[in-house]
Amino acid sequence: MAFSEIRTQRRITVREASGGDLFKGAVAIAAGTTLISCLTLDISTGLKGALLVVGCLLCLYGAKWVRKYLKDDKTYREYAPEWDDKHFIYDRFAKGLNAWYRQEELPEDADGDIAYFLKLQRERLRNKGLQMEKRVVPTKGTGYGTGKRSRKSLWYTTDMFFEQVSGTLAFHNANETVFEQQSEMTMYEIVAHTPDTTRGDQIRVTCPQCGAVNAALKLEEGCPYCGTRFRIRDLFPRVVNFFLSQFTRNYTQTTKRGLLTTNKG
Numbered sequence: 001m002a003f004s005e006i007r008t009q010r011r012i013t014v015r016e017a018s019g020g021d022l023f024k025g026a027v028a029i030a031a032g033t034t035l036i037s038c039l040t041l042d043i044s045t046g047l048k049g050a051l052l053v054v055g056c057l058l059c060l061y062g063a064k065w066v067r068k069y070l071k072d073d074k075t076y077r078e079y080a081p082e083w084d085d086k087h088f089i090y091d092r093f094a095k096g097l098n099a100w101y102r103q104e105e106l107p108e109d110a111d112g113d114i115a116y117f118l119k120l121q122r123e124r125l126r127n128k129g130l131q132m133e134k135r136v137v138p139t140k141g142t143g144y145g146t147g148k149r150s151r152k153s154l155w156y157t158t159d160m161f162f163e164q165v166s167g168t169l170a171f172h173n174a175n176e177t178v179f180e181q182q183s184e185m186t187m188y189e190i191v192a193h194t195p196d197t198t199r200g201d202q203i204r205v206t207c208p209q210c211g212a213v214n215a216a217l218k219l220e221e222g223c224p225y226c227g228t229r230f231r232i233r234d235l236f237p238r239v240v241n242f243f244l245s246q247f248t249r250n251y252t253q254t255t256k257r258g259l260l261t262t263n264k265g
Contacts, residue, residue: 005149005150006147006148006149007147007148007149007150008144008145008146008147008148009088009145009146009148010144010145011138011144011145011146011163013079013081013138013140013141014075014076014079014081014140014141015072015076015141016072016073016076016140016141017069017070017072017073017076018069018072019069021065021066021068021069021072022065022066022069024062024065025061025062025063025064025065025066025067025068025069026062026066027062028058028059028061028062028065029058029059029062029063029066030062031055031058031062032054032055032056032057032058032059032060032061032062033055033059034055035051035052035054035055035058036051036052036055036056036059038051038055039051039052076140076141079140080137081137081138081139081140081166082095082137082138083095083098083137083138088146089109089161089189089191089237089239090146090161090163090189090191091146092107092108092109093107093109093110093189093239093242094136094165094187094189096108096109096110097134097136097242098134098135098136100118101132101133101134101135102133102135104122106118107239109191109237109238109239110238110239111192111205111206111238111239111240112205112206112207112208112211112213113206113240113241114239114240114241114242115206115211116211125171129173129174130171130172130173130178131171131172131173132169132170132171133168133169133170133171133172134167134168134169134170135167135168136165136166136167136168136185136187136244137165137166138163138164138165138166139164139165139166139184140166144164145163146161146162146163147161147162147163148160148161148162154196154199155195155196155199155202155203156192156193156194156195156196156203156236157192157193157194158190158191158192158193158240159190159191159193160188160189160190160191161188161189161190161191162186162187162188162189163186163187164184164185164186165184165185165186165187165244166182166183166184166185167182167183167184167185167187167244168180168181168182169181169182169183183246184246185244185245185246186244186245187242187243187244187245188241188242188243188244188245189239189241189242190239190240190241190242191237191238191239191240192236192237192238192240193236193237193238194236194237195216195232195235195236197232200215200216200217200220200232201215201216201217201218202215203215203216204216205219205235205238207219207223207225207226207228207230208228208230208234208235209223209226209228210223210225210226210228212224212225212226216232216235219235220232
């Protein structure tokens with residue numbers, strides 16, 4: 001992958017408190033305390049006064065940096081990153097995906113294949129007597145935002161979006177949590193947009209109303225199955241694929257037996 005082809009949209013975030021600020025403050029306070037302690041030495045009154053002034057100034061300087069570190073650390077610990085659904089399609093889909101696993105509301109930017117996959121996944125879990133809880137949010141402290149790499153084909157343009165995220169995954173049955181995991185991952189979304197309107201009779205898309213696969217031109221004229229008419233901007237852009245790539249070890253994981261046992265009754 002050529003890095004020159006990647007564009008980044010930065011995300012407003014809260015950075016982790018800098019250890020350098022704490023170190024700077026601690027050193028200044030230590031030096032100031034040392035100078036102030038020189039008042040006990042048998043030296044001239046004028047020198048004692050000068051050392052006292054310099055020592056107090058160093059302590060005040062150090063206290064400023066220690067306060068900054070404590071404030072930044074408190075802000076970072078209390079900050080809860082969220083998706084901005086007004087940001088762009090990457091955020092809207094991620095937020096919609098969280099809503100699906102919480103309330104079973106399909107993401108509005110998902111194409112028909114993703115919607116079908118999510119429904120199949122839900123039914124499979126229900127057959128096993130399980131409920132899945134899944135949530136992804138931007139990783140706080142990274143600050144680089146969402147990367148994007150674009151490709152243009154004969155049919156339409158696709159963008160691959162990616163960003164570091166924090167993910168939570170849990171499975172519950174009727175009585176307990178049988179699996180729980182938290183991980184740092186990269187979430188990828190493939191978005192198709194800007195179709196070549198001259199190829200509308202060859203671009204295959206899923207009808208948002210009934211789920212039947214048709215040529216885009218057919219949906220503009222009216223879906224042969226449900227009769228609903230759509231404009232191109234109703235059909236694109238759409239997230240056509242997404243996946244999560246885990247790149248660090250889990251920092252919380254609880255596993256219990258029976259996760260994949262099919263309930264028979």
